């Protein structure tokens with residue numbers, strides 16, 4: 001039996017001036033799936049995430065999340081419904097510690113402002129203790145204990161990236177939207193991330209949509225992949241099929257489908273590139 005839709009995107013049209021960034025994009029993510037969104041630079045992947053999370057308002061099209069039409073809801077309302085996002089260029093606040101960042105993200109679940117909690121205003125104490133406990137648990141899960149009280153700005157990129165993921169989880173999401181989670185990670189770390197994502201999906205019953213260029217991670221982690229090119233869906237399918245799709249190879253390598261009838265083993269990786277970055 002097919003699982004229900006967690007995210008259903010229907011015919012999104014997004015234009016900036018004369019530039020058609022999304023051109024009738026539709027996609028579906030079912031509950032518990034890990035889905036990849038790939039495509040060449042400028043294809044519209046981040047703009048798609050911005051439409052899903054309410055940062056951009058598309059000219060037309062709809063977004064349904066967890067059975068509800070969220071097309072016109074502001075970002076914070078979508079987040080409260082269980083949509084959590086990580087950022088290509090990190091969502092952590094450099095001047096706060098790892099624990100403070102994770103607690104700040106968790107504040108979205110409370111009925112008061114983060115500042116009220118930090119200042120210890122009446123009525124916040126009990127909830128703050130809970131947030132602290134939750135943050136400690138998430139930090140331990142991600143192996144960040146040793147740096148829990150360090151300012152994130154002073155930490156290596158890979159650790160800040162993990163902190164970004166911990167922040168997303170602190171919002172108690174139903175779905176994670178990950179924008180290039182492997183960027184800046186070593187090939188070994190990126191493959192380790194595939195295991196982490198599957199574990200998160202299985203343990204916390206999460207649904208995941210991720211933008212990613214790192215082909216081995218997509219192949220290892222994703223159940224299904226959508227390929228975007230010039231704001232349109234080029235194709236979709238299981239990672240193994242996508243890797244051999246002539247039009248995908250052409251879109252990435254800049255040729256035509258007819259010129260590349262026999263795809264190489266890792267077709268999305270340009271010749272001579274290291275470790276599968278498209």
Ligand SMILES: Nc1ncnc2c1ncn2[C@@H]1O[C@H](COP(=O)(O)OP(=O)(O)OP(=O)(O)O)[C@@H](O)[C@H]1O
Pocket residue numbers: 016019021039040041042043044045046047048
């Ligand atoms: N706010 C904006 N104003 C004008 N143009 C924009 C805006 N946001 C995105 N674009 C344009 O939309 C196109 C798609 O950009 P987008 O960042 O969504 O692509 P992408 O697939 O995520 O690329 P990359 O892999 O390089 O991150 C680009 O041409 C970009 O310049």
